[in-house]
Amino acid sequence: MAKYIFVTGGVVSSVGKGITAASIGKVLKSRNISVTIQKLDPYINVDPGTMSPYQHGEVYVTQDGAETDLDLGHYERFIDTDLTTASSVTTGQIYSSIIAQERQGVFLGGTIQVVPHVTNEIKRRFREVAEQSKANVVIVEVGGTVGDIEGLPFLEAIRQMRSDMGRENILYVHVTLLPYLSSTGELKTKPTQHSVNELRRIGIQPDVIVCRSDYPITEDIRDKIALFCDVDRRAVLPLPTLPIIYETPIVLEEAGLGELILEMLDLPQRSGDLREWRHLVEQMKEPTEPLHIAIVGKYVELHDAYISVREALRHAAVYHNRDVDIHWIQSEDLERDGDSLLRSVQGIVVPGGFGVRCIEGMIIAARYARENEIPYLGLCLGMQVMVIEYARHVLNSPQPNSTEFDEGTPYPVIDLLPEQRHLQEKGGTMRLGGYPCHLVKESRAASAYMEDVVYERHRHRFEFNNDFRETLERAGMVFSGLSPDGRLVEISEVRDHPFMVGTQFHPEFHSRPNRPHPLFRDFIEVAKEALLEGDQRPLPL
Ligand code: GLN
Numbered sequence: 001m002a003k004y005i006f007v008t009g010g011v012v013s014s015v016g017k018g019i020t021a022a023s024i025g026k027v028l029k030s031r032n033i034s035v036t037i038q039k040l041d042p043y044i045n046v047d048p049g050t051m052s053p054y055q056h057g058e059v060y061v062t063q064d065g066a067e068t069d070l071d072l073g074h075y076e077r078f079i080d081t082d083l084t085t086a087s088s089v090t091t092g093q094i095y096s097s098i099i100a101q102e103r104q105g106v107f108l109g110g111t112i113q114v115v116p117h118v119t120n121e122i123k124r125r126f127r128e129v130a131e132q133s134k135a136n137v138v139i140v141e142v143g144g145t146v147g148d149i150e151g152l153p154f155l156e157a158i159r160q161m162r163s164d165m166g167r168e169n170i171l172y173v174h175v176t177l178l179p180y181l182s183s184t185g186e187l188k189t190k191p192t193q194h195s196v197n198e199l200r201r202i203g204i205q206p207d208v209i210v211c212r213s214d215y216p217i218t219e220d221i222r223d224k225i226a227l228f229c230d231v232d233r234r235a236v237l238p239l240p241t242l243p244i245i246y247e248t249p250i251v252l253e254e255a256g257l258g259e260l261i262l263e264m265l266d267l268p269q270r271s272g273d274l275r276e277w278r279h280l281v282e283q284m285k286e287p288t289e290p291l292h293i294a295i296v297g298k299y300v301e302l303h304d305a306y307i308s309v310r311e312a313l314r315h316a317a318v319y320h321n322r323d324v325d326i327h328w329i330q331s332e333d334l335e336r337d338g339d340s341l342l343r344s345v346q347g348i349v350v351p352g353g354f355g356v357r358c359i360e361g362m363i364i365a366a367r368y369a370r371e372n373e374i375p376y377l378g379l380c381l382g383m384q385v386m387v388i389e390y391a392r393h394v395l396n397s398p399q400p401n402s403t404e405f406d407e408g409t410p411y412p413v414i415d416l417l418p419e420q421r422h423l424q425e426k427g428g429t430m431r432l433g434g435y436p437c438h439l440v441k442e443s444r445a446a447s448a449y450m451e452d453v454v455y456e457r458h459r460h461r462f463e464f465n466n467d468f469r470e471t472l473e474r475a476g477m478v479f480s481g482l483s484p485d486g487r488l489v490e491i492s493e494v495r496d497h498p499f500m501v502g503t504q505f506h507p508e509f510h511s512r513p514n515r516p517h518p519l520f521r522d523f524i525e526v527a528k529e530a531l532l533e534g535d536q537r538p539l540p541l
Helices: 017-029 071-079 091-103 114-133 149-165 190-202 219-229 245-254 257-264 275-285 303-319 331-342 359-372 381-395 444-449 466-474 518-534
Strands: 003-009 035-041 088-090 137-142 170-177 208-213 236-240 290-297 323-330 347-350 376-379 412-415 431-439 453-460 477-482 489-494 500-503
Touching (some): 003 017, 017 170, 035 071, 035 114, 071 245, 071 303, 091 114, 091 149, 114 137, 149 170, 190 219, 245 257, 290 518, 303 518, 359 376, 376 381, 381 466, 381 500, 431 489, 444 518
Parallel strands (some): 035 088, 170 208, 290 323, 290 347
Antiparallel strands (some): 477 489, 489 500
16 A cells, blocks of 8 residues: 655745655655655646646656646656656546536536545545555645645645545645845744644644755754644754755755655665765766757746756756756747857757747757757757758748648648648647657667667647658658658658757657756767867857
């Protein structure tokens, strides 16, 4: 039977609850305890798939095709386990499922209520993720902040779990912020006390309090929180803001979290081994010469929209003993000012995206990369843009496009598949999740992966249009990754170029801190060579 750790947040949002949940997972996994992590999102959307990046940041995609919260990306990067649809629960899903049951008459004329029907459905999801993953410990992060109106049914469900499962099988971790008052030069504990009071009012007494702060947390602050919140002093854990998020498990381990959790969950004590992770963090901390890489996108002012891309670049850079200095380039700036912003970078990434706005700027970036032999990595939309740009060059026409951006284009090099054209709904109608991709021998992609077949994650509607395959192939484009039936183009590359590769999938979701994605790894390798050859500034200025 699995044990559960419930992670709630207090005081304000964005204090790093997701990283804390992921780090708890890492600390346990380093002790050979199998873990999985589930995120509860209290909003009423069914999934974040249809939400704007401004609302939500990146949509993370699991191997089995769920569109999920970006915290699942942190979880996978920290615990290095593929999560599934069962790890992502929203209020929208809970209500959809209850209402569907009600329409089928499952409730036999009963009145459907938050307690017990909604809470039972939530608890069913807890059991489901435990059963599917067979994990010893299930970590469940409750999204939002204690006190949010939408979060109440989730908190009630986790409260019930303690009496359902027994005290020794449930642990409540509360993550709070200690604000700093510059006028008095001190950290304040009152908001933490209030948020713990709010939890208690609901019936939950936290066992562990993780205190986030931008400043060092003194022993007397720990004492005070322990006293006022009625928590074991050892269980008040300071977590100062860290420049490298991957250090969090190490800081929590050193603060005694691993031992404490085993003790509180009545699990046999065993020591953890974070040596490899520690080594990695040391490497990341080591200052090295930065590589200048551009991310050209629509939402660059919002770095959360490209978290997995940013992390994948970092993982690849640290593998090559380099720092990475990301130049966030708003693609509309390229439309306005031309390619001058790209002159100081050694590699260009065009990430995924939707909608026509910003496309032409991305095409300028692809063209600049092709003409100046700058390494280019196109991710999903980034591949489509690369193909459009190449087609415009080959056909010597500004008209090639994707029908997503220009329905009437005479050269629809990117298009919907015929069987998709009737689809009306927006949610859940994309090609989602892992699909096999066969690599074509002697291509750049094949040499990066060193495998014949890979399973990469998708999230898109449009595909490369095979009507143009021959023309573009003849003109120097290589279609180096294909679906098993050969019909869908999964990877394209430009033959006579140091590194110009686009993928119809999202390789960034598979990158891990200690295992960079092969395409990111090779992209950075080529970018790095560019620097060495050109001595500091490799590019035409
Ligand atoms: N908008 C494109 C499509 O739907 C690309 C999607 C993406 O980049 N994730 O095919």
